[in-house]
Amino acid sequence: MSQNLATVVRTAPQHDLMNELNFFLKGATKKETCNPIDLAKSSLILLKSLPPTKTAVFEYFCEVFDNAVKCYIQGIETEIKTGKLPPPSETDELIVSDIHTVLSSLIADNPVAWAPTISTWSLELLGEISSKYSGRAHFSTNLNETLQLWMACRSTRTLVDINTKCLSSLIYSDTEACISALLDTSIKHSPHFDWVVAHVGSCFPNTVITRVLSCGLKDFSQNKSYEQCCNSPKLKSVVGILGHLAGSHAEDIRKAVLDIYVWSLRETLEDTDLQRLQKKATVPYILQLVFLSPKLLSSLCKDIKSFLTIDAVCRLYYYVGDWYKYFGTPEALEEQVTTLILHCDIGGFEIINILLECILTDKIKGSNEVKNDIKEKAKDLLMQVLQEMEESIRHGSAVSLINSFPKELPELIKMLLRPESIVQKTAFQIVLFLGNINTATLVTVVQNLLKTSTNDSHLVLLLRILTSDLVDKTVYSEKGGHLSLALEQILNRNIQKFCTSNEENSDLSQMWNNLYKLLQWEKSGKVALLNSKIITRSLEANLPNLTSLLSNEVLHMHIIADILDSMEIPQPISSYNPPVGVILNLTQSTVNYFFACCKDEGTAMKLKGLMKANKILKRLCTYSKFAKVLALREFLERALFQSDNVLFGARKNDMNNEIEKMLLKQNKKINKTIPLTKHSTVFNGGIIGTGKRKSLCFDELPFNTIAENTSHLLNAIKSCCVLPEESKYNDISLDSMTLLSLLLVQFVSPDLMYNGLPWPDEDFSKVTMERDLFIRRMFSNTPLLWELLSFVAVYRPAICYCSVLIRALTATLIHQWKSMGEQSKDDDSENYKNLMETTIKVIDVMALGQLLPPPLSSIRDIIPVLKCYEIVAILKECIWCYMRDHIPSPALFGCDTNGVHWRDPINARPSEIYTNTLRIIMQRNVKMLGHMYAQMFINIPQHDS
Amino acid sequence: MSTEVNLKQGLRKLEYPICAKEALYKIYDLICSRITSIKNMDLALDLMAEFVFYEVDRRGHKRAQSLSPLQELQLVKILYEYFDTLTSESGRNTVFLSLFSGTTINSRLGVLTKFISMGIGIPSTKILSSASAWMQQLGNTSPNSCKFAEGLIQDYFHFYVSSTEKITALPEISLEFTANFLTAIAENYYNTSNKKTTTLPPSKFIFPPQKLLETVTLWISQNTSLCIAAQQKQAVLPPGAIAMEATTPIAGLLKWCILAPIYRQDSKEYTDLHLALLNSIMEIPKSTPPKAVCAQHLTSSINPILTFVNDLKNKQEKKFSEIINEDALQLSLDRFAQAIQVIASVNAMYGHTDDLYHQIKILPFNKLMNIIQNNYKNKVVVL
Secondary structure: HHHHHHHHHHHHOOHHHHHHHHHHHHHHHOOOOHHHHHHHHHHHHHHOOOHHHHHHHHHHHHHHHHHHHHHHHHHHHHHHHOOOOOOOOOOOOOOHHHHHHHHHHHHOOOOOHHHHHHHHHHHHHHHHHHHHHOOOOOOOHHHHHHHHHHHHOHHHHHHHHHHHHHHHHOHHHHHHHHHHHHHHHHHHHOOOOOHHHHHHHHOOOHHHHHHHHHHHOOOOOOOOOHHHHHHHHHHHHHHEEEEEHHHHHHHHHHHHHHHHHHHHHHOOOOOOOHHHHHHHHHHHHHHHHHOOOOOHHHHHHHHHHOOOOHHHHHHOOOOHHHHHHHHHHHHHHHHHHHHHHHHHOOOOHHHHHHHEEEEHHHOOOOOHHHHHHHHHHHHHHHHHHHHHHHHHHHHHOOHHHHHHHHHHHHHHHHHHHOHHHHHHHHHHHHHHHHHOHHHHHHHHOOOHHHHHHHHHHHHHHHHHHHHHHOOOOOOOHHHHHHHHHHHHHHHHHHHHHHHHOOOOOOOHHHHHHHHHHHHHHHHHHOOHHHHHHHHHHHHOHHHHHHHHHHHHHOOOOHHHHHHHHOOOOOOOOOOOOHHHHHHHHHHHHHHHHHHHHHHHOOHHHHHHHHHHHHHHHHHHHHHHHHHHHHHHHHHHHHOOOOHHHHHHHHOOOOOOOOOOOOOOHHHHHHHOOOOOOOOOOOOOOOOOOOOOOOOOOOOOOHHHHHHHHHHHHHHHHHHHHHHOOOOOOOOOOOHHHHHHHHHHHHHOOOOOOOOOOOOOOOHHHHHHHEEEEEHHHHHHHOOOHHHHHHHHHHHOOHHHHHHHHHHHHHHHHHHHHHOOOOOOOOOHHHHHHHHHHHHHHHHHHHHHHHOOOOHHHHHHHHHHHOOHHHHHHHHHHHHHHHHHOOOHHHHHHOOOOOOOOOOOOOOOOOOOOHHHHHHHHHHHHHHHHHHHHHHHHHOOOOOOO | HHHHHHHHHHOOOOOOOHHHHHHHHHHHHHHHHOOOOOHHHHHHHHHHHHOOOEOOOOOEEEEEOOOHHHHHHHHHHHHHHHHHOOOOHHHHHHHHHHOOOOOHHHHHHHHHHHHHHHHHHHOOHHHHHHHHHHHHHOOOOHHHHHHHHHHHHHHHHHHOEEEEEHHOOOOHHHHHHHHHHHHHHHOOOOOOOOOHHHOHHHHHOOOOOOEEEHHHHHHHHOOOOOOOOOOOOOOOOOOOOOOOOOOHHHHHHHHHHHHOOOOOOOOOOHHHHHHOOOOOOHOOOOOOOOOOEEEHHOOOOHHHHHHHHHHHOOOOOHHHHHHHHOHHHHHHHHHHHHHHHHHHHHHHHHHOHHHHHHHHHOOOOHHHHHHHHHHHHHHHHHH
């Protein structure tokens, strides 16, 4: 190029240049028509060799390009009308291309000088052309369409290309002039010029963004007043350009804005006054920018905490005074900041956090005045923001700030639990706002609070959330409200977890404690917030789950029992009628809980638990018969037959579970180990039965424990059988005792037959001996049965229904005493002792139940001194025969005015047939039994009448 | 009165650029006639404003639209042709000076710059010597002259760096113009008091572009009489005008050479330029009183040197001994001392010489400078 130029100069003597100039001026001013190509050539020669012609030549270029564009537009319009596109003017194409070549080489040769000039010129021309033809052809407002249309035009494309060349040639030195021109043109010709901005911006995103920002800042910092700031066209143009680029270069923009922000915070000694002014204006500038462009705002808010730190706040504090002039008044600044915060749809949580940090931190350096100032301002701002948010929510048009919170919910919940009240309060309000928009959020919050609250203030917060007027309480009304739903979710998750993994990941003890505490608050009636019985209602709604949990949640059973106990299901004065499912569940669970308590080693908890269980059962069984049946059945079944029976002294008699080995297999095995002769026919005969009985060793519980457990169990059973209303003499319902008694028969007797009340002839016991023995074994293995029998016996006449059991026991006793033969009682064998003990027990029960009237009822006291055959005789002739002839049925018992059933021992004295044997035997042993004889046969009480 | 109206009416019938041409002839008639009156002078000024520069309309109101670049170029071409063909030097200078008088130059500087630029591009000795006279009359270091020079530099050293033939040949076309031009250029750089430097990045404008430096060096080394050319040949001025003495570029350019080392401008040209300048000074013919170099102009180099020393002391925290031995500083002082020495030897200094010698005492120690001071003292004592 330089050589080219040199040759042109050398070969163009003075007059030639003058001629060229004349020719150009004539042509360009249209004094004479001339060949446009020659004119262009001449103009290019002048441009290259005669400096003063520069501006004039550029003006002429403007016209050339404008003409070319006009042709292009007309072409398109013709196409729209006729459907045919006229060919582009070749002359125009040629000229434009010539100009392009020359300008490109000028830029390439000396970018520092030419690029800013040419760039400015090309941008201005583009602006003018864009504006001028904006209404023509089918230019629309759509940026992409416009861009395509213009890029299809040779002239505008050339101009854009030239401009791009200018920028790229300066990219490492100084693009400020070019970008400033871009801004200026954009101000003048927006929106028609936007396509150029978009194009340039997408070619040099970083340069354009940083430059546009710094040009804008330079202009902004010169503003003297608020009005100037508002109406600054340059600022609007900056926003427009950044707006275009925000779509594809949001990250770059964010970085660039952050860069100038960081730059503004760094004050150095080398700063000129101008720089200092700019640094002070940076934050207002950014605020103004984001105020005008929501896109920019949201892209800036993305990671706000990385640059808006306490440190930064402290540093900015000293700038604030200089900011007012850009906003008019301090109030206006505050208002704008508030508005901006309200419009952040991301990063809101960080903003709130920074405000809170400002209020709470001690890290602020500087005097107390500074600290207080910052704290107060932050507080004001926070209150303002919260208030505005609340208002917007109440008016049903939530501000965008709220959208930034849902994904920070876990953090907000953590904030609710923080000790600082302002943090709590803020989080509380935000949570309410969120809950107002999306009720599910509220449920989550409530869940979390319920699970994690550790002190009363948290629970108060929870109540205030639940009862806030911002919360729409009708949403989950069919499910019982938010709390109920939250509880349901917790329980569901928990139950599932329990079922699937069988291990507890989340510790729910806090939750249960909280729930219990809330319930107690409600019960106390002192908490006004709870007057609506919200806790009870939620619990009631969740009873099906809650009740089943009692038996599963081993870790928390006590507290759950507390809750269920406090709820007093079913409540006598309540509209709530628990469904049958709940009742049955609760019954079942309470029984389970009872056994769990029995197993528990703790004492206080255990006793309390047992009491709770009794209370619950009492309520349930008086309310519902199902419950009673179920409870009794469960108690008996578990205490007698399931593993729990060990608690009550039952002996484990696991039948050997070993799978019987096949004889054939055993033989095969033995054949292999013992080499036999070829024709051997010796086989192993196998083991008969289960082989030799192994002596079973029991790990029995200590006697005390068993006794205690038994008494607990009886208490529990008693609780199941109580009468609904207290009576003076009798608190147990006879029906229930009958039920219990029948249940005993059902459980103990292995047969359906012969379970009736009457006692047959003693001989008939040969038929029933097998089952009698079975019953007997039950009794000896399960000591609890004796206790139960005695218990039943006390509440006459229920024992009558157990007649079959007593009969079976008696039959086996007679048989055993018979076979005991003449072994003297001195033979102090275990067998004898057991037999004696059992006999006494049976007779005791019969006496207790008034099945045996005196003197038969006293037999227990005399038999220990008798001989076996004597015992057999008494059992047979006195007891059995009496029983055979006096069917033990409730009819034997009279009912007095107090509702107590009993048999008058005076009236019911047996006839002599049944006592003679006894008398004779006693007389025979009168040496030892004298005192008894008197008591039994001589001093017989008589009715006074 | 009637002639005046007729004249204007006649011109108004013509279209713009043509009327400018006609107006120029009328103006010549009005101000170069034997008898000139204030009235004629005023009429000429009116014609210039309305018909030549298109500044006011027929009622004398300022026009909203100024000339477009094309129209401006047309005007420049008309001015060129007019002055290039005018034979009388006195007439040329008279019209030139009234077209671009001190009161109107502000608005016409753009046209003037383009006009002279054209005079360089299409070389015209006549035009350039008129321009030289103009500079001299306005003061060749006056702000307007400097601005004008800056415009030319933009054209020939900024945009058209590759076509140097014409600008290199400038002294051949008009030696006086080149001299005056140089004085103005020298004023534009290394000038911290210049207002421009505060608004623009200092690095760019405080130093001359490399091309300019090369050209200046070339000019002066090729022609030792260039520097004093403007003083040698007095322009023919309109009758009654007081001829102004031209300032030589020597002091200004010496300042470049003296300050270059401390601003870390170590281009080889500074050495050459310094040498060429010293040679030029040697060639200065004796004149009484001396008029080539003003002592105050030399003094202006002292402050930047002191600032530099202070900066070293404060910012880089150097010890005084280190500063003294700084190569750049010593080179700068050497050049300064040499210049004073040579100027003194040809006795070309005027103004407050005592003041200069007094002030150089506060400069850091330099052997040559010391000698000069002692010589001067002795001379004074002898006197």
